[in-house]
Amino acid sequence: xxxxYPKEFRDDVVRVARNREPGVHLKQxxxxxxxxxxCLTNWLKSADVEDGIKPGTTAAENxxxxxxxxxxxxxxxxxxxxxRAAAYLSQANLPKMMYPLVRELAADGVPVTVTCRVxxxxxxxxxxxxxxxxxxxxxxxxxxxxxxxxAHGEDPEFGYRFLIDEAAEAGEAMCERTAWRICxxxxxxxxxxxxxxxxxxxxxPPVHDDLCAVIDKHGVTRHAFTAEEPNQLWVGDIxxxxxxxxxxxxCAFKDVCSNKIVGYSIDSRxxxxxxxxxxxxxxxxxxxxxxxxxHTDRGSQFRSRRFVHxxxxxxxxxxxxxxxxxxxxxxMESFFALLQKNVLDRRSWATREDLRIAIVxxxxxxxxxxxxxxxxxxxxxxxxxxxxxxxxxQAA
Numbered sequence: 001x002x003x004x005y006p007k008e009f010r011d012d013v014v015r016v017a018r019n020r021e022p023g024v025h026l027k028q029x030x031x032x033x034x035x036x037x038x039c040l041t042n043w044l045k046s047a048d049v050e051d052g053i054k055p056g057t058t059a060a061e062n063x064x065x066x067x068x069x070x071x072x073x074x075x076x077x078x079x080x081x082x083x084r085a086a087a088y089l090s091q092a093n094l095p096k097m098m099y100p101l102v103r104e105l106a107a108d109g110v111p112v113t114v115t116c117r118v119x120x121x122x123x124x125x126x127x128x129x130x131x132x133x134x135x136x137x138x139x140x141x142x143x144x145x146x147x148x149x150x151a152h153g154e155d156p157e158f159g160y161r162f163l164i165d166e167a168a169e170a171g172e173a174m175c176e177r178t179a180w181r182i183c184x185x186x187x188x189x190x191x192x193x194x195x196x197x198x199x200x201x202x203x204x205p206p207v208h209d210d211l212c213a214v215i216d217k218h219g220v221t222r223h224a225f226t227a228e229e230p231n232q233l234w235v236g237d238i239x240x241x242x243x244x245x246x247x248x249x250x251c252a253f254k255d256v257c258s259n260k261i262v263g264y265s266i267d268s269r270x271x272x273x274x275x276x277x278x279x280x281x282x283x284x285x286x287x288x289x290x291x292x293x294x295h296t297d298r299g300s301q302f303r304s305r306r307f308v309h310x311x312x313x314x315x316x317x318x319x320x321x322x323x324x325x326x327x328x329x330x331x332m333e334s335f336f337a338l339l340q341k342n343v344l345d346r347r348s349w350a351t352r353e354d355l356r357i358a359i360v361x362x363x364x365x366x367x368x369x370x371x372x373x374x375x376x377x378x379x380x381x382x383x384x385x386x387x388x389x390x391x392x393x394q395a396a
Contacts, residue, residue, distance in 0.1 A: 003284050003285075003287065004284070005035075005284065005285065006263075006280065006281040006284045006285065008265055008266075008277065008281060009281060009285070010043050011047075012266075012356070012357075012360040013029070013033050013035070013040060013043060013360075014043055014044060014047045015353070015356070015357050015360070016029060016033075016357055016360060016361055017029050017040060017043075017044060018044075018047075019357055026040055026041065026044075032361075032364055032365040032369060033364045033365075034364070034368075034369075034382065046059075074114065077110050077111070077114045078114060078118050080105070080110060081105060081110060081114065081115050081118040081119065082118060084101065084104075084105060085098075085101060085118075085119060088101050098119055098121055099126050099129050099130070101115075101119075102115045102116065102119070102121075102126055103130065112126065112127075141182070143172055144167065144172045144174050144178065144179075144182060145182050145186065146172075147166070147167035147170045147171075147172035148160075148163050148166075148167050148172075148179060148182055148183060148188065149186070149188065150166075150170065151163045151166030151167055151170070152183075152188045154166070156190070156191040157190055157191045158190060159189075159190040160176070160179045160180050160182075160183040160184075160188075161176060161179075163179060163183065163188075164176060164179045167179070206298055206303070206320040207303050207308055207318065207320065208317075208318030208319050208320045209319065209320070210295075210319055210320060210321055210322070210328070211293050211295065211317065211319035212224060212225060212233070212293075212295050212319055212321070212328075213321075213328075223321070223327065223328055223330065225256045225295075225330070225331040226256065227255070227256045227257040228257070229257055229388070230255055230257045230258060230286070230385060230388065231255065231257075231286055231288065231289050231292045232256070232257060232291075232292060232293065233255075233256040233257070233292070233293045233295065234253045234254065234255055234256070234262065234282070234292055234293070234294045234295070235253070235254050235256060235294075235295045235296070235329060235331045235332040236251065236252065236253040236254070236275070236278065236279075236294060236295070236296045236302070236332060237251070237252070237296065237297060237299075237329055237332040237333065237336065238250065238251045238270060238274065238275070238299060238301060239252075239336045239339070239340075240270065241340075241344045241349070241355065242349075243349040243350065243351060243352050243354075243355050244348070244349070244350050244351065245350075245351050245352050246268060246352070247268065247270075248266065248267075248268060248349075248352045248355050248356065249266070249267055249268070249269070249270040249274060250264060250265075250266050250339075250359060251264060251265050251266075251274045251275050251277075251278040251301070252264040252278060252332075252335070252363075253278055253279065253282045253294070254331065254332055254335055255286075256331055257388075258376065258381045258384045258385045258388070259335075259373060259375070259376065259381050259384075260368060260381035260382070260384075260385060261335070261363050261367065261368070261381075262282040262285060262286050263278050263279065263280075263281040263282020263283070263284075263285060263286075264278050264281065264282075264363065265277035265278035265281055266356050266359065266360075268352060270301065271301065272300070272301045272304035272305075272306045272307055273306065274301060275299075275301040275302055275304070275306075275307050276304075276306050276307055276310045279294070279307065279310050279311070279314075280310065283314050289314055289315075289316060290314070290315035290316070291315065291316070291317065292316050292317070293316070293317045293318075293319050294311060294316050294317065294318055294319065295319040295320070295321070295329065296318075296319070296320060296321075296329065297320065297321055297328065297329050298320050298321070298322075298323055302318075302320070303320075338367070339359070339362070339363075342362060342366070343358050343359055343362045367381070368380060368381050368382050369382050
């Protein structure tokens, strides 16, 4: 069963269809975006219902219904917890430890989160009890932290070097490094000292190795952006452009094999969710992508936990170039140069909506289906991938 198209892609297609010029039929727009006319018609009907143009059940109403059913199920679980807890506590011959009750309810299908919230107990101690008792190292650490905390409370002007002596007198000796780590973790600073608030911005360290770098016979490091099959190597980057309403940001990923833009996301803010949304849109449209290398620069969006987690979730491999080296991501920079020349710099843009429609239309209609590329044998990216898919099927 094919995966559904990303919501952002569907919304963009609807925007283009609603803002089409007179004489342009839905069949042409559907062909430009690589979908069927009936699919586009259904998207327009759903959009009309969502916008209140036509009667029907909106996605918000369906979500409300699901949330209501979820709340009912949650109330039933909470009632079961209270009933079982009352029966458990009424037995005078049993120890009043609540963790066994939590385990029994979990085995019967009641989530641990619900049980702990109703009984007003923390989950983390329960999981520690369930897995193993507190280790000796953690117990020693707690005693040392208590000694340092008591010493800090009595003499707030003391730094960690002076707190060591006070803790040693209380029977908890430790080295300076251990005392510094405990005090730093808990924020126990001297009243006369001020911790550093920050530092000048520097590019962060890469979270992935550079998998596209090769060393030629002269010992010079170069980058080879080549792939024999689709979904072997993707390159991605973020670009921005001004409108009268403010900046608009585009994050896109390109398949090096066919030069096709496999996924993109457009937003008014350049946050980590922009890169994550573009990656998820690409995966939704490409299908099986496990093992694919995703090469980017060292932007904070691509070094974020969300983006790294998304790569791991899809079983993809990250790759990063150097700082301030545009050639390390030249394959994506060339696409953005084309976009800049063909769309962004053609005229001034009044609204973000106008620029968004222009970007999406140029990518899906012109770049993918009309712009023939010499590197692909004078074929468009869609034609090239179609030929490769046909050959693969025949070879199988």
